[in-house]
Amino acid sequence: MGNNAQISTSISKRYALLIVVVTTLVIAFLYAAGLFGGHGTTAQQFVNLQENNKPQFSFRRAHAKGVCLAGEFESSGLLSPYSTSEFFQKGAQPFVGRFSIAGGNPLAPDLAAPVRSLALSFASDSGQRWRTAMNTPPVMAVRTPEEFYQQIQVLTPDPATGKPDGEKIKAFFAAHPETAAFNAWKNSYTATTSFATEQYHSINAFYVLDAQGQRQAVRWAAVPQAHAQPMAADISDSDPDALQNELAQRLAENPVRFDLMVSLADESDDENNATIAWPAERKTINAGTVVIRSVQPQQGGACEGINFDPLVLPQGMQATDDPILNARGSAYAESYRRRARESFIEAQTAGAQQ
Ligand code: HEM
DSSP states (O other): OOHHHHHHHHHHHHHHHHHHHHHHHHHHHHHHTTOSTTSOOOHHHHHHHHHTTOOOTTSOSSSOEEEEEEEEEEEOSTTTTTOOOGGGSSEEEEEEEEEEESSSOTTOOGGGOSOEEEEEEEEOTTSOEEEEEEESSSSOSSSSHHHHHHHHHHHSOOTTTSSOOHHHHHHHHHHOGGGHHHHHHHHHOOOBSOGGGOOEEOOSOEEEEOTTOOEEEEEEEEEEOSOOOBOOSOOTTSOTTHHHHHHHHHHHHSOEEEEEEEEEOOTTOOTTOTTSOOOTTSOEEEEEEEEEEEEEESTTSTTTTOOOOTTOOOTTEEEOOOHHHHHHHHHHHHHHHHHHHHHHHHHHHHHHHO
16 A cells, blocks of 8 residues: 555544444433433423423422411431431421322312322421422333323323323323333222322432441332321312312311321332332331421412422432433422512512502
């Protein structure tokens, strides 16, 4: 090979190498930006879908209808060998909470909602924070944020008919056998007449950490102490604010109590898969009692400005790698950003009109 031919081969090789490097960098960037299948659902897409073209200004984009709560957690201290968190040492910790129903409509009729929720926010004097948002189902239907996005898509009413497409729903659940535990819960669940008599689940697993840094995967549930009454089958004439009104009446007489039951995973449980319930025989610790003493309207209430992001955890607790849990943080932040901006604009407009 002559000198010229050698030089041109070496230049071509360098160009080829450059192209490979640049292409690899571009692919890595796109992957990190979440633009390929499997990592493709952004917080904005989630919240746009939850708004469903009807953003409810200054309200949460999910679980829009709710009430603020105040009370304290009376920790039994029984979880303290597993977690150094100060919230699990024996003693009382105040919280701000919120009962809500799932969905983006702040005027939705209480009893028609398929899911009810309890959220709690703790803030200690030493600067520790813990937020938890729990729902009535014990498990997720699907394992990943992308599949959850598709699930919301198929359950969203078609604008032409005002109803979700039954065939699409059937096809979605048939294509996802991991929905079995969720469906079993759904088929056996009977809603009750009160927020105070539902059981609320963390669904996602978390780690608790002991003084040696040893970690243990856990899930928790707020289990009601009050006796439940099943809801009537026909709710068509009922008060749209039935759950809120019942709660206010109940709290006028007595506080509402839940036991915070914490289940410990064993080696065979996958803490990163929220579609599978852990067997009932897993060791379960009563970490203490959630005592709700008062209720307040959410607008202007102490819970309005709180983002109940489940990734806000104190020392002695950690997030697992559950992909749904990790997607929640950014989606809640996006919803919070939108509603906080709108509340600010509303307040300014009201101020300017005075
Ligand atoms: C990828 C999955 C999920 C997404 C994208 C999502 C999205 C959201 C969003 C955007 C909000 C409104 C946040 C705000 O403006 O403050 C919200 C609230 C809430 N979510 Fe989720 N969520 C997911 C999974 C879950 C799960 C697994 C649970 C239950 C364990 C849950 C329970 C709640 C509750 C209770 C609230 C209301 C909290 C409050 O009272 O402010 N979510 N969710």
